[in-house]
Amino acid sequence: MSYKAKFRVWRGEGGEGRLEDFTVEVNEGEVVLDIIHRLQATQAPDLAVRWNCKAGKCGSCSMEINGKPRLGCMTRMSTFAEDETITVTPMRTFPVIKDLVTDVSFNYTKAREIPSFTPPADVKPGEYRMQQIDVERGQEFRKCIECFMCNNVCHVIRDHEENKPAFAGPRFLMRIAELDMHPYDTVDRRDAAQDEHGLGYCNITKCCTEVCPEHIKITDNALIPMKERVADRRYDPLVWLGNKIFKRSDAKKS
Structure with missing residues (x-):
């Protein structure tokens, strides 16, 4: 018909x-x-x-x-x-x-700005051992097919061209969150997520999640947890006090 x-x-x-x-x-x-x-x-x-x-x-x-x-x-x-x-x-x-x-080259530029997975130097390939829960946390994000529709629909860059230099977009903030969750990744990505890749611009409207063809829960499972880890470091008074004490101790040792 x-x-x-x-x-x-x-x-x-x-x-x-x-x-x-x-x-x-x-x-x-x-x-x-x-x-x-x-x-x-x-x-x-x-x-x-x-x-x-x-x-x-x-x-x-x-x-x-x-x-x-x-x-x-x-x-x-x-x-x-x-x-x-x-x-x-x-x-x-x-x-x-x-x-x-x-021209989606914006996305490839942002991808190159993110440090790659960095395992401990003394752990060889084949020696990684992970809990199943850690495997499952990151597995969802690896379904991404890089259609870039999440970045396309994100109003932070869709409506504000001037934000593009400072904002990686949902696709690559998700990548940062995935690496930050990995138990063998040695790079501390929280400060960079906030200061270099614009995590603070995201106001969790979930529009990126709504258009994802792989049904990845970008906002709930990647962006919000990443925001929480950044907030813990910067605004939790106990964490702040601990950082001050350890920095002071390190300064005395040196």
Whole structure:
């Protein structure tokens, strides 16, 4: 069974562009990315779209469908009414290269700023021993496919371009939290999370969690616990007193 659907697709380069209207055939079981490919094949051969696996695992086909960040390959046409006009636009937070393709290099820049996993020097690969609870805590975050929709929807950078130099976004604050939870990671990441990567900018609206295609509880399981660990260090009076005492003791020894 097939029908004709109405699509409005963003066309343009750089900061200039417009929405163009199309009427395109839709067949049973298809997803939005199928329709974009049909548009390329039949009406707009120069339409640019980024995609790879078409299985919801590479994160390449991130776009905004009716104003919500989604994966084109995982958004089924059956979720829309047949007479509904479907609007497809590029991710708004990142600069448009052409049509639906955006420049997501911001995310790779932030990734490079985070120190990698740093185990103890005297523990060799194969000698790590972890409790199952520690394995499970970090396992959820490793499901991330780096679609960058969480960073795209985060209003801290979506609505405030000036925040980008100081804010890593949910994706990479989650990475910092994951490493900080690892029992074999020797880097103290709490001060850096707050001072260098902008953890304090996050006001836990959970919009990042809502759009995650892997259903990772970014806010509840990564960002809030990281905020709590930072607050314990900086504002817990007992921790503050302990830091003062130990620093004084270290100074005397030296």
